[in-house]
Amino acid sequence: MKPVPPFPDAGGLPIASVERETGLSKDTLRVWERRYGFPTPARDANGERVYAPDQVRRLAQVKRLLDRGHRPGKLLTLDDAALAALDQVQGAAPAAPADPELESWLEGVRNHDMEALQRRFYQELARRGLAAFVQDIFAPLVTRVGEAWARNELGVFEEHLFSQHMEKLLRGALANMTPTGGAPRVLLTTLSGEEHHLGLLMVEALLVTEGAEPILLGPQTPIEEIVRAAELKQADVVSLSFSSAYAPGLAAKGLGELRAALPSHRQLWAGGAGVRALRKPIEGVSLMPGLQELFDCLEAWRRQA
Amino acid sequence: MKPVPPFPDAGGLPIASVERETGLSKDTLRVWERRYGFPTPARDANGERVYAPDQVRRLAQVKRLLDRGHRPGKLLTLDDAALAALDQVQGAAPAAPADPELESWLEGVRNHDMEALQRRFYQELARRGLAAFVQDIFAPLVTRVGEAWARNELGVFEEHLFSQHMEKLLRGALANMTPTGGAPRVLLTTLSGEEHHLGLLMVEALLVTEGAEPILLGPQTPIEEIVRAAELKQADVVSLSFSSAYAPGLAAKGLGELRAALPSHRQLWAGGAGVRALRKPIEGVSLMPGLQELFDCLEAWRRQA
DNA sequence: TTTCATATTTGTCTAGGACAAACTCTTGAC
DNA sequence: GTCAAGAGTTTGTCCTAGACAAATATGAAA
Numbered sequence: 001m002k003p004v005p006p007f008p009d010a011g012g013l014p015i016a017s018v019e020r021e022t023g024l025s026k027d028t029l030r031v032w033e034r035r036y037g038f039p040t041p042a043r044d045a046n047g048e049r050v051y052a053p054d055q056v057r058r059l060a061q062v063k064r065l066l067d068r069g070h071r072p073g074k075l076l077t078l079d080d081a082a083l084a085a086l087d088q089v090q091g092a093a094p095a096a097p098a099d100p101e102l103e104s105w106l107e108g109v110r111n112h113d114m115e116a117l118q119r120r121f122y123q124e125l126a127r128r129g130l131a132a133f134v135q136d137i138f139a140p141l142v143t144r145v146g147e148a149w150a151r152n153e154l155g156v157f158e159e160h161l162f163s164q165h166m167e168k169l170l171r172g173a174l175a176n177m178t179p180t181g182g183a184p185r186v187l188l189t190t191l192s193g194e195e196h197h198l199g200l201l202m203v204e205a206l207l208v209t210e211g212a213e214p215i216l217l218g219p220q221t222p223i224e225e226i227v228r229a230a231e232l233k234q235a236d237v238v239s240l241s242f243s244s245a246y247a248p249g250l251a252a253k254g255l256g257e258l259r260a261a262l263p264s265h266r267q268l269w270a271g272g273a274g275v276r277a278l279r280k281p282i283e284g285v286s287l288m289p290g291l292q293e294l295f296d297c298l299e300a301w302r303r304q305a
Numbered sequence: 306m307k308p309v310p311p312f313p314d315a316g317g318l319p320i321a322s323v324e325r326e327t328g329l330s331k332d333t334l335r336v337w338e339r340r341y342g343f344p345t346p347a348r349d350a351n352g353e354r355v356y357a358p359d360q361v362r363r364l365a366q367v368k369r370l371l372d373r374g375h376r377p378g379k380l381l382t383l384d385d386a387a388l389a390a391l392d393q394v395q396g397a398a399p400a401a402p403a404d405p406e407l408e409s410w411l412e413g414v415r416n417h418d419m420e421a422l423q424r425r426f427y428q429e430l431a432r433r434g435l436a437a438f439v440q441d442i443f444a445p446l447v448t449r450v451g452e453a454w455a456r457n458e459l460g461v462f463e464e465h466l467f468s469q470h471m472e473k474l475l476r477g478a479l480a481n482m483t484p485t486g487g488a489p490r491v492l493l494t495t496l497s498g499e500e501h502h503l504g505l506l507m508v509e510a511l512l513v514t515e516g517a518e519p520i521l522l523g524p525q526t527p528i529e530e531i532v533r534a535a536e537l538k539q540a541d542v543v544s545l546s547f548s549s550a551y552a553p554g555l556a557a558k559g560l561g562e563l564r565a566a567l568p569s570h571r572q573l574w575a576g577g578a579g580v581r582a583l584r585k586p587i588e589g590v591s592l593m594p595g596l597q598e599l600f601d602c603l604e605a606w607r608r609q610a
Numbered sequence: 611t612t613t614c615a616t617a618t619t620t621g622t623c624t625a626g627g628a629c630a631a632a633c634t635c636t637t638g639a640c
Numbered sequence: 641g642t643c644a645a646g647a648g649t650t651t652g653t654c655c656t657a658g659a660c661a662a663a664t665a666t667g668a669a670a
Contacts (some may be wrong), residue, residue, distance in 0.1 A: 175477040
């Protein structure tokens with residue numbers, strides 16, 4: 001039994017750790033090495049791959065560019081400079097030219113200044129109201145922090161501390177809202193393997209303000225149990241969240257299976273950065289790449305009901 | 306690229322889906338088939354494994370029994386009846402003579418009656434105060450639900466719904482408490498691979514009532530980052546939580562490494578059901594098998610300071 | 611009973627080969 | 641110029657089967 005990745009003692013990571021860190025499967029890592037000559041892991045006494053931290057960082061960078069639409073064949077034959085150039089270019093994404101307000105929030109994250117973040121959080125929340133706050137500040141900030149983490153501008157510690165504080169604050173805000181028992185009833189969860197659940201909380205917040213009834217199941221529910229939960233709770237909609245780290249193939253596979261297992265009168269929605277990578281629509285599944293689309297889905301459901 | 310199955314044709318699942326649903330790796334699934342003759346997937350036109358839903362269910366059952374301490378060699382050669390029998394057998398129930406109050410809470414979990422749970426939650430919280438409530442009700446209930454889940458008395462759905470509600474309620478209660486900025490400063494997290502974080506919330510609650518200053522980092526922080534966080538936040542103590550599912554060997558190894566990497570003036574505490582399985586004490590690490598020991602550690606620290 | 615040494619069990623790693631879905635590029639029609 | 645169909649290339653996942661070390665069980669000695 002060799003379940004445990006030795007900790008990064010010797011400055012090298014075994015393949016299982018690299019899979020976890022980068023989200024690239026072991027198969028993919030091996031086939032890239034074979035085909036493109038990168039990465040080039042050393043070998044330990046037992047002939048097993050040991051990846052240098054530098055290469056792991058670069059793999060994470062490549063993964064991010066892949067998610068942005070680039071192709072492996074190109075990326076893996078580029079040198080460091082060209083890769084870094086690609087990373088900077090048009091990273092700002094569509095119509096988000098480095099929002100200075102967002103950057104000032106990010107500064108707080110960098111300095112672990114949680115008190116300041118908390119103060120601004122409540123200020124903005126009071127000023128804008130929950131729904132607008134989630135859409136205009138919270139969601140972009142979470143995305144930005146994720147990007148900054150992927151670019152190695154933030155450490156794991158800063159990212160964890162930020163996530164915990166955001167969760168605490170958002171849950172605190174939600175605790176004050178009386179559940180309305182409205183419609184539709186929406187079951188919120190993620191598939192196994194997807195741990196990120198801040199997206200679920202954001203959707204919960206928006207649903208509550210819209211008078212719908214969210215049922216929060218938390219992350220990582222097996223498909224069979226999602227179906228059972230939907231029946232038992234008589235949910236009108238099942239809504240899943242996918243982070244950008246979730247393999248698009250797996251997401252499509254899981255959504256197809258769930259759609260097949262779920263009675264057709266229960267709708268299936270999928271949101272999060274991870275669905276942006278799904279090129280083709282899936283029969284019977286509503287995709288919500290951004291939070292805005294949630295309102296469209298909601299309205300469509302209500303018109304139909 | 307073969308990420309998406311055409312369709313879950315006749316109700317059979319490809320190996321990647323079985324991995325996702327059961328938590329058993331593809332490698333493990335293949336090697337079990339080779340060694341023990343189970344599972345016995347059919348093959349599609351392309352020679353790839355297609356698992357019958359029955360077998361997937363059974364694999365999930367086997368996984369649960371594995372986590373309870375049984376060994377694969379035994380489990381995989383048993384027939385259905387023997388397996389079901391094992392599942393029913395009560396795993397000892399050591400020194401816990403079925404507290405009737407606890408069982409009545411559990412009944413609420415079984416029936417998904419979250420409203421009733423919530424009502425009782427606030428009642429008991431008001432009556433006992435936060436610290437006593439966490440120790441006398443909350444912690445035993447979480448333990449009991451975990452056991453019930455392992456015995457298949459509860460489904461994944463019920464367990465998830467319960468966890469989410471408990472987290473919401475406890476965080477709600479904590480939100481009302483003003484952080485004191487007291488001493489010691491305690492960094493709360495788990496090692497990679499340990500996802501359970503309700504334990505961290507319970508410790509946070511007790512620390513707040515005791516006038517200490519918890520810093521919640523959330524689950525799964527790499528050792529290197531724990532060390533960095535302790536430095537940056539000037540934490541007096543690092544406290545880790547281990548659930549009973551965490552492999553004792555891994556826990557001992559991780560604690561040893563963290564102790565070595567952490568400056569000696571920062572204490573290291575470890576709590577949760579998982580530390581009960583640690584045979585020998587670890588140099589420089591305070592073990593807290595139950596919540597009671599937390600107070601001992603706290604008092605010891607204060608006497609020393 | 612406890613402790614140590616030996617034996618068995620078990621999960622993960624290895625190597626290349628294979629294949630279909632996804633993507634790119636070319637060609638042809640309107 | 642735009643669109644559609646076909647041909648070619650790229651790419652991730654699956655396959656087999658052997659190897660090994662950590663975890664666990666077993667048996668012998670104190």
